[in-house]
Amino acid sequence: MRRVLMLVGILSFLLTGCWDNKEVQDINYITALGVDYKDGNYIIYVQMLDFATIAKQESGKQTEKAPIWVGRGTGTTLAGALVDLYTSSQQRVSWGHVTALVLTEAVLKPDQMSQVFDLTNRSQEIRYTKWVYGTQDSMEDLFTVSPFFQLSPLHSLLHEPKESYDQFSFIRPIQFVNFIRLYRERAATVVLPSIHISSQNWSENLKQHPILEVSGAFMIKNQKLMGWLSRSDLLGTRWLASPHTHASIIVQEEGEAIGSISLEKPQSSIEIIREPDDVAYRIKLNVTGTVQNMYKKVGVSEMKRLTEATLKKEMHTTFHKAALLKADPYELCLQLYRTDPKLWKKLVEQKKEIHDASLRELEVDVNLRFWGQRKNLNR
Known part of the structure; x- marks a missing residue:
């Protein structure tokens, strides 16, 4: 028994304490x-x-x-x-x-x-x-x-x-x-x-x-x-920012609301168009859309066209607003810098790396899906 008590006493001294811990x-x-x-x-x-x-x-x-x-x-x-x-x-x-x-x-x-x-x-x-x-x-x-x-x-x-x-x-x-x-x-x-x-x-x-x-x-x-x-000037950035982007837009024609579309899973690519004294860019965007509400009866093909036009308008607006500041939220210059740094440096020296005409083409394709809305639409 004495040995057991001595062993317990020795072990108690070897145990680490938490005296300096803070609550x-x-x-x-x-x-x-x-x-x-x-x-x-x-x-x-x-x-x-x-x-x-x-x-x-x-x-x-x-x-x-x-x-x-x-x-x-x-x-x-x-x-x-x-x-x-x-x-x-x-x-x-x-x-x-x-x-x-x-x-x-x-x-x-x-x-x-x-x-x-x-x-x-x-x-x-x-x-x-x-x-x-x-x-x-x-x-x-x-x-x-x-x-x-x-x-x-x-x-x-x-x-x-x-x-x-x-x-x-x-x-x-x-x-x-x-x-x-x-x-x-x-x-x-x-x-x-x-x-x-x-x-x-x-x-x-x-x-x-x-x-x-x-x-x-x-x-x-x-x-x-x-x-x-x-925020309204930068709506176009979300379609190139991440494939996880999810947002709804109001599709309009001549100021009249046509419908509400939920867009998700954007896939984009940037192509460089080389010219003798300048560089332009082509952006291709594919996105999946789902009809949420219809305010006016239009056909599927017409709704697809109007949705693509709305997206193009958003992206063009953002690009031109940023170009006035010599900013590049779409990272077009970054693509050029990574593929052809010498050409990028030359354009920077000429102060032509980004300007209002740099975005030459914008191709948008919306894969439009309808949940419970087909009966209200004409093809």
């Missing part, structure tokens, strides 16, 4: 990071959430909103702004849960962006998979917007943009790893979604409820900010 409530968890630049100073904003409260929300229906804390630090450098933030921190700060990075328009310049990359890339806690946005709104207001039904702010567009995009595609969300890749690619144009607070669409108990939405995007080319385009 959830003892750590400040940063979930979103914002950067602004004003009057020669960098301003860092952080969004903090109480994970203990969020855990309670997941276990049952809540009647109160989860508290959102917003921190602010200022300095002549981003490192200095971070130090200013740390001086007032009451507990240990964890950066391992940052899922969103928001940059103001003033930060989207080479000198300021180099500090953003240096700050985020050197941190071993901040992940490369966070979502990146630009904004023209107040950062403090953005970080305090809450989603529907008292849900955690982690369920908002700021932290989970992919769910909304997969259901109805507008401007494709971008993760930090892809943002850096395109930002440093000489021939690429970054389409950086701009996030905005809207109070027009939703209300709670007859009171307007502010909610986040993607209002447009900043065009960044060769590390330079080329300008900003609204």
Whole structure:
């Protein structure tokens, strides 16, 4: 018995302890990071959430909103702004849960962006998979917007943009790893979604409820900010962005609505047309469409033609709006750069890499399907 007690005593000293472990409530968890630049100073904003409260929300229906804390630090450098933030921190700060990075328009310049990359890339806690946005709104207001039904702010567009995009595609969300890749690619144009607070669409108990939405995007080319385009100007980008694009369009003829078509599974290709002193491009797009509603009786072939015409109009509008900014959201120049870098360099020197006539041809083919609508249509 004595030997057993001695063995238990020895083993107890060999067991590793957890004396230095921190409880959830003892750590400040940063979930979103914002950067602004004003009057020669960098301003860092952080969004903090109480994970203990969020855990309670997941276990049952809540009647109160989860508290959102917003921190602010200022300095002549981003490192200095971070130090200013740390001086007032009451507990240990964890950066391992940052899922969103928001940059103001003033930060989207080479000198300021180099500090953003240096700050985020050197941190071993901040992940490369966070979502990146630009904004023209107040950062403090953005970080305090809450989603529907008292849900955690982690369920908002700021932290989970992919769910909304997969259901109805507008401007494709971008993760930090892809943002850096395109930002440093000489021939690429970054389409950086701009996030905005809207109070027009939703209300709670007859009171307007502010909610986040993607209002447009900043065009960044060769590390330079080329300008900003609204969401309606960029509708054409979704058909080339991903084969998982899913969206509905209203087909019109001479301003009259003909029907509503759901489009999905776009497949596209870009062909380079070489000319003696210039280069043009041909885009081919194939997409599957399903009739949702019919507002006017037309034949199948006519509906197909009108749908293709609507898509062409969207894509032409986006291209011409971007070309005015010397931006290239369709990545036409990137295709040329990868196949013929010498020719691309020559056109850049002549300032002819992208212009209003670069998109020579646009071929669109819609495989139109009808669910329960055939009896109302004439072939």
